Amino acid sequence: DAKTTQPNSMESNEEEPVHLPCNHSTISGTDYIHWYRQLPSQGPEYVIHGLTSNVNNRMASLAIAEDRKSSTLILHRATLRDAAVYYCIRNTNAGKSTFGDGTTLTVKP
């Protein structure tokens, strides 16, 4: 299964919105798109997931392209605590989860 593709790193200023892109061009119709983030020396933490429609929760928003080959995680107001590695993941209905190499987000005060 092809990995998802993400930029290696991004920077943001505190209190500004951040848009983290992900390409998953080989996604199949039943694969869900999940986003997780990971702090140093910790396991990944769930952020949000979706299938076709855009999704919102208390942490973030997920915008999914109409052809589902890409998605964007949106943090509406970045805080210093949002600095982490963000992973975009394909979850298949055959029990497989495919991570990319992640985007390291730096938040500047």
Add this chain to the structure above:
Amino acid sequence: DAGVTQSPTHLIKTRGQHVTLRCSPISGHKSVSWYQQVLGQGPQFIFQYYEKEERGRGNFPDRFSARQFPNYSSELNVNALLLGDSALYLCASSLDGQNYNEQFFGPGTRLTVL
């Protein structure tokens, strides 16, 4: 409620040895997945188990095996260790392993192979 727990926290082995890593899922979760995370890379999927049956397998050699017990805890076994097996091994649990389920990750076991 306790989160996902893994043991041991750290482990040092030599090439050719065997290792067993353990994972206890969140109470009520029936699915466990295992991942290998090499430094600087994203986690790589190894196995998913649900109700003691293997549901998914990643691209890992047969030296890697796992099982899930009636209480839903799980073990990951690696035989004939290689230097390249040095990594953080993560366990994640979910309610029933469906692809829309949120996964809850443990802190990982850091394996060093000398």
